[in-house]
Amino acid sequence: MELSIATPDDWHVHFRDGRAVGDVVREVSRQFGRALAMPNLRPPLRTCAEALAYRRRILQVAPEGFEVVATLYLTEQTTVGEILEAAASPSVVGVKFYPAGATTHSEDGISDLATCEEVLSAMEESGLPLLVHGEVVDDGVDIFDREERFLDEVLAPLVARHPRLKVVLEHITTRAAVDFVNAAGPSVAATITAHHLLHTRNDLLVGGIRPHFYCLPVLKRSQDRRALLEAATGERRRFFLGTDSAPHEVGRKESACGCAGCYTSPVALALYATAFEENGALDRLEDFASRRGADFYGLPYNGGRVRLRREKWEVPASMPFGAGRVIPFAAGRTLTWTVTGRDPI
Numbered sequence: 462m463e464l465s466i467a468t469p470d471d472w473h474v475h476f477r478d479g480r481a482v483g484d485v486v487r488e489v490s491r492q493f494g495r496a497l498a499m500p501n502l503r504p505p506l507r508t509c510a511e512a513l514a515y516r517r518r519i520l521q522v523a524p525e526g527f528e529v530v531a532t533l534y535l536t537e538q539t540t541v542g543e544i545l546e547a548a549a550s551p552s553v554v555g556v557k558f559y560p561a562g563a564t565t566h567s568e569d570g571i572s573d574l575a576t577c578e579e580v581l582s583a584m585e586e587s588g589l590p591l592l593v594h595g596e597v598v599d600d601g602v603d604i605f606d607r608e609e610r611f612l613d614e615v616l617a618p619l620v621a622r623h624p625r626l627k628v629v630l631e632h633i634t635t636r637a638a639v640d641f642v643n644a645a646g647p648s649v650a651a652t653i654t655a656h657h658l659l660h661t662r663n664d665l666l667v668g669g670i671r672p673h674f675y676c677l678p679v680l681k682r683s684q685d686r687r688a689l690l691e692a693a694t695g696e697r698r699r700f701f702l703g704t705d706s707a708p709h710e711v712g713r714k715e716s717a718c719g720c721a722g723c724y725t726s727p728v729a730l731a732l733y734a735t736a737f738e739e740n741g742a743l744d745r746l747e748d749f750a751s752r753r754g755a756d757f758y759g760l761p762y763n764g765g766r767v768r769l770r771r772e773k774w775e776v777p778a779s780m781p782f783g784a785g786r787v788i789p790f791a792a793g794r795t796l797t798w799t800v801t802g803r804d805p806i
Contacts, residue, residue: 462771464734464743468494468763468803469750471729472652473592473631473703475499475722476519476529481783483522485708488726488780492800494763495528497703500557505534505569509546512553526805530554530760532592536569537576541583548587554758555590555629556580560611562598564677565707565721572598574619581623590627590758595638596678605662608678609637620645629757632657632705634678636688642699643692650757652703653693655732656723656790659739661686672714673788676705677721693749694742701753704729710785725790728776732791734769734798766804774799 474496476485489496498519500506506515512531519529532555533539533547539556547553559570571577584591596607597614620628630638630651642651656676661683665674674680692700706729707722714720725732730750737746755762775795779786 463801464746464769464771464798465766465804466747466769467751468765468767469702469730469747470494470754470763471496471704471706471726472629472701472754472758473497473499473654473705474726475501475705475707477708477783478502478515478518479783481708482519484781484783484787485706485726486519486523486527489706490524490527491803492726492730492767494526494765495530495760497530497532497554500532500534501559501565501567505536506531507534507536507539507569508543509533509550509553512547513550516552528763530758532557534559534569535571535577535580535591537571539577539580541579544580544583544589545587548584548589554760555592556584557592557594559594560596560598560615563594563596567594574615578622581619581626585623585626588627588759590629592629592631594677595630595633604679605681608633608635612637612641616641620649624648627757629703631703632676632678633689633692634681635685639688639692639700643697647699650699650701650753651692652705652754653689653700654703654705654723655725655729655736656680658686658689658693658736659732672719673723673790673792675719675721676707676723690736690740694737694740694745698748698753698756700749701757702733702750703754708782708787710782711779711788712785714788723790724787727780727789728791728796730767730769730800731796731798735796738798764805768801768804769798770801771797772799772801773797
């Protein structure tokens with residue numbers, strides 16, 4: 462069985478920096494025509510100039526025709542002028558909000574969005590989207606409840622204050638998040654990862670801790686996975702593809718305090734095809750992967766097509782990552798879909 466879809470987008474990629482970028486770009490560009498680069502480097506990409514310089518570094522090692530769009534990292538020092546400059550740039554498509562301490566390299570994030578009201582108003586007026594890591598940071602809140610608490614305590618008040626602000630609730634993990642997006646207006650959307658469509662917290666914890674299933678927000682319950690599948694494969698167009706692919710060198714991942722993040726880029730479309738097939742919705746994969754995100758961001762569709770085949774293959778045990786190695790998601794497993802090539806425009 463073969464499947465051909467319009468060349469898709471990945472609206473959430475951690476390309477990293479330095480020598481490792483080329484290894485990540487190779488895997489992303491094999492399947493996607495455009496990718497949105499996250500800004501949580503060290504130091505973070507706080508300004509339009511920094512984000513555009515990072516974009517150029519990625520493109521220097523990317524194949525011809527692959528497109529990268531950039532984001533800024535929202536801090537308490539972000540200015541209205543910086544927002545207006547970003548909104549005027551066709552290569553900067555959003556500003557990322559990390560609650561301080563919520564995930565990897567989020568130390569420079571925002572503890573209270575009330576400190577950013579002028580910036581948020583400028584984003585609302587200019588149409589520049591806010592990309593949200595949706596978890597509260599509170600030691601008293603169970604890690605499995607942090608997304609739902611964020612919706613109630615942070616996102617709902619934000620949307621009420623700024624009803625025209627475009628918001629992407631990234632890598633959603635719960636039925637509550639699906640319900641929130643469905644109930645919100647057209648300015649609120651969400652990305653969904655492949656690993657959250659296919660796995661639950663049992664895969665992370667039962668029979669021993671599996672560090673390569675550890676991500677933030679953490680995998681949730683089976684009923685949450687079902688809700689994500691229904692959202693991704695359904696007809697509501699405000700759910701679209703974003704892998705949140707986040708590689709970590711094997712020593713940093715397999716350690717006493719392993720980093721959060723799943724490196725799904727090498728297997729992304731194979732995993733999404735598996736999830737959509739599971740839900741009897743392969744005919745809707747193209748819309749989810751290639752159309753909805755571009756529509757929300759107001760960008761043109763990619764040219765060309767990507768071909769997949771229903772054919773078993775074994776995921777490599779490890780892959781190059783700069784001077785080291787990285788273990789891809791599903792390493793050593795046999796997958797039933799494989800990307801066989803890309804056709805030009």
